[in-house]
Amino acid sequence: MYLVSACLAGFNTRYDGTNCLDERVKELVLSGKALPVCPEQLGGLTTPRPPVEFSSGDGASILDSWLDGEKKIFIRVFCCIAGGKPGPVDDAFITKALIKGAEETLRLARAYGIKKAIFKDGSPSCGAGYVHSGGQRRPGKGVTAELLGREGIEVAGIDSLQR
Numbered sequence: 001m002y003l004v005s006a007c008l009a010g011f012n013t014r015y016d017g018t019n020c021l022d023e024r025v026k027e028l029v030l031s032g033k034a035l036p037v038c039p040e041q042l043g044g045l046t047t048p049r050p051p052v053e054f055s056s057g058d059g060a061s062i063l064d065s066w067l068d069g070e071k072k073i074f075i076r077v078f079c080c081i082a083g084g085k086p087g088p089v090d091d092a093f094i095t096k097a098l099i100k101g102a103e104e105t106l107r108l109a110r111a112y113g114i115k116k117a118i119f120k121d122g123s124p125s126c127g128a129g130y131v132h133s134g135g136q137r138r139p140g141k142g143v144t145a146e147l148l149g150r151e152g153i154e155v156a157g158i159d160s161l162q163r
């Protein structure tokens with residue numbers, strides 16, 4: 001059983017209410033081989049929601065600062081409106097939602113004994129190989145992808161699926 005980004009399976013979970021359907025991922029779900037999940041919805045964010053990216057760093061940076069001090073947090077805020085410029089969003093609220101979504105996704109993965117996730121690249125939550133940070137595309141992982149990886153769950157992009 002895989003965990004897959006819900007938007008890749010055709011669910012309209014993206015920030016703008018659309019999806020990024022990949023037929024191979026949809027087939028995995030329809031055949032009972034994959035469980036679709038949207039970490040940002042699990043974290044309590046609405047759809048649609050403001051597009052966000054990291055102002056610097058990636059999911060690892062957020063988790064490192066979150067874990068510092070046993071969650072008596074001083075959250076370093078990295079989220080901002082796409083383009084690298086701070087926008088009219090509550091950065092702390094969104095950062096916490098990304099972390100909550102990652103934790104909920106991990107709970108789901110553990111409940112189903114899932115060992116591998118196939119995630120949408122570029123997302124601040126699901127990004128498996130690259131993210132958008134400081135207005136640029138950079139190597140790195142989203143918050144959920146990073147947390148799952150730290151907990152021993154393999155995370156890959158859709159390029160890992162055979163065409």
Ligand code: SF4
Nearest residue numbers: 006007014038123126
């Ligand atoms: S958080 Fe993941 S599943 Fe949800 S819309 Fe973004 S990329 Fe897709």
